[in-house]
Amino acid sequence: MSRVKTPREKKQLSYANDRRNTYGENQKSSRKNIPRSKQLSHQDERRAVRQALIAAKGTVADEVADEAQSQALRKGRMKKLKAFRKSPDTPLGEVIERRLRKRQTKTSDE
Numbered sequence: 001m002s003r004v005k006t007p008r009e010k011k012q013l014s015y016a017n018d019r020r021n022t023y024g025e026n027q028k029s030s031r032k033n034i035p036r037s038k039q040l041s042h043q044d045e046r047r048a049v050r051q052a053l054i055a056a057k058g059t060v061a062d063e064v065a066d067e068a069q070s071q072a073l074r075k076g077r078m079k080k081l082k083a084f085r086k087s088p089d090t091p092l093g094e095v096i097e098r099r100l101r102k103r104q105t106k107t108s109d110e
Helices: 007-017 027-056 062-081 092-109
Strands: none
Touching (some): 007 092
16 A cells, blocks of 8 residues: 655655665676676586586596596585675665765865
8 A cells, every 4th residue: 555755755765775886887887797797607617517527527437426526516516606696786875975975075175
């Protein structure tokens, strides 16, 4: 059930919910960089697993195969833990606070 909000309540909700990109690069480039980063981290994970399984190519002893499999699982898990993760944008309220503090320090320095 919706209720009519005052302009002050709307502004507070906007500061809490709206986000701004403060990462430091062009915000439009995230459309390409996020999928590219995910792709590269998945490739690294697959490469690590494949390299661990090279030792068990062809006919090998059971111990060697088991060791290669456990090493592949371990390396894949480690790569997955260090993989690319998206980080959320900064809330609008924090961005505005930072801008106001920066503006105050500029005026006080002059």
